Amino acid sequence: MNQKRPNLLFLFADQWRRQAMGFMNEDDVITPNMDQFAKGSRVFDHALSCTPLCSPHRAALLTGRYPITTGVFTNCKIGAEIGLQPDEMGIGEVFKQEGYQTAYIGKWHLDVPEQNYEEEPESGARNWDAYTPPGPRRHGFDYWYSYGTFDQHLQPHYWKDSKEMIQVNEWSVKHETDVAIKYIKDHKDNGPFSLFISWNPPHSPYDQVPEKYKKLYEDKEITLRPNVSKGPFSAHTGEKLGGTQEELIEKTKNYFAAVTGIDEQFGRLLTFLEEEGLADDTIVVLSADHGDLLGSHGMMAKHVWYEESVGIPFLIRWPENIPVGRDRETLINSVDVMPTLLGLMGLPIPDTVEGIDLSQAIKGEDGIRPDAAFLACYPGRDVFLQAFEKAGLDPKSKGWRAIRTIRYTYVIHTGYWPDEKTVVRYLYDNQEDPYQMNPLEIKDPKEHEVAKQLDKVLWEKVKELKDPFTIA
Structure with a gap:
């Protein structure tokens, strides 16, 4: 067993469903790096988003507490005073208290939109977006390269430690991966790190993905799931979205293209860890906040109990510590991730946590496996x-x-x-x-x-x- 305190690299994409990985043999998606990673990881067939919506899952992920408890029961949005409260104890705070370097890159979406308070915020944040200043609302993350929510994947923006917006003309996944690699390179010799990366794609708009990934699917025949209707489509919450099945096929191809792009950037991170001699000492988790219906049951988006909506990827690798293989017996819910990671790493689990520490089950030992x-x-x-x-x-x-x-x-x-x-x-x-x-x-x-x-x-x-x- 490795006695060195491990690093944590936690990656999660937005609106990425469990079925959209090549090795799952469900969606016709190209993911060679994920497929290879799965061969050396523990893969959970029953990972779930407790409330399949961006902000509620994120709050549950970080705190180990249900949305009904944190108060983040819907998205942080204009007109609603909903955000993760500064006094909530999250995984970032635990890591910081235990001497870890802490970092967060990408989409946060846990702060009240600034336009709830002023018409033209100095930060430039608009609509649901928000600049989260240094302090308790960052929940223990010291390095910060993030934004609230902003669905312009090819022209993203970020804030560090001031209200000055950093605008970028590059696909967000590629850019955030570059930032992550630089962070690890600069911090790897200063003690263990915990780095969370939240990629916004494959969240809609689906067409905002580099052409090189789209071209892989131009002439590719894809098979829609048997429960996909011919359209028009709607959201479970009632919005009429229209669209035909032909249009859905184009959106699905673009969604898959984004996943393939994520796969390439994920591969870059894995290669970097190997080259730097960090692979054996770094727990790598690949997951999502919720899925995407993509026409199943006549619906788009999420917010419903169907597997395409609640089912998320959850792959975890820690060489010599976590056995490799498919886990078809363990349910892992949003609220279970935080206590499970802390349990795996031998760190204290706050008394406030409502989820279950599944670290023994993950390690292949006799331990708690929830029935539901x-x-x-x-x-x-x-x-x-x-x-x-x-x-x-x-x-x-x-x-x-x-x-x-x-x-x-x-x-x-x-x-x-x-x-x-x-x-x-x-x-x-x-x-x-x-x-x-x-x-x-x-x-x-x-x-x-x-x-x-x-x-x-x-x-x-x-x-x-x-x-x-x-x-x-």
Whole structure:
């Protein structure tokens, strides 16, 4: 066993679904570096986003706490006072306290947009974007090269330690990888480091990807998933997005092209670690914040319980410490990542954590393996929040809650509007129906043995988290 304190390189892409890796044999995507990395890593088939939306997952990832607890139940956006509170204890704070060098590069999306407070912020941040100044809102990350949220992948911008915006004319993934390599080169001899990189692609707009990656798919035949409709498409939260299947194929090819570009940059980082003699002493994690439906079930984007939305990649490598192979038995939820990494690295896990330390399971030892993962989404669009405010009701009391086991998904959905009265319950057998096309609608969970068990688990979790969800 390696006695040296390991480094951590944690990479996560935005809106990148678990199916979009070549070795998974699901999406027709080209990822040679990921495929090779998978052969030397532990690959989790059941990694999940507890709330498949950017800000909620990020808050859960860093704190090990559910969105209902942190208050980051929807995206940090104009008109909503939602952001990760400075007093939340996150993984960055733990690393810093334990003497690690800490760094964050890329999309943050955990701060209240500056335009909630002033029309023309000095930083230049607009819409949902925000400059996060040095201090507690950076949650322990000392090196900072980041932005709030800004979906211009070919012309990104960043801030360091002042309000001066750094504007770049280069694909964000390539640029952020360059910055990361320089950071490691400059800091590798100063003690162990923990570096988080948040790539924004393959998040929409899908066409903002370098042409060299698009060309790989120009003449490539791709097969859409059996649950993809012909269009028009919508979001689960009600937005009508239109589009035909032909247009969807183009978007899907561009999405795959972005993933191939990410694969190339990921390969650069792996090669750099090898060349610098850091590979054996660095835990490398490759993941995402949530998936993308890409037409499945007639929908785009995320915010729904389907596997294309909640299923995320989770690959982890630590030579001689973590056994290589596919893990088909361990559920790993957003809230479990922080305590698991700290457990693996022998660092203290804060008492505030609600997730589970799965480090023993990851190391192939006898340890805790949860039977179920709790998933949830809440009304978060501006129109929903305004309607709940007008009605004097809590938006967190509605939406959907779900229990995901290795085999089943059980969901209760009460709608996103305050006056919706319909309650639907679905049970999916993901083993017999992997594309979730034939759910069993449950009228009374007491009349179905599996639904009865999962309904009990769901309501126990709702009670434990003091979740205001109700079907009354």
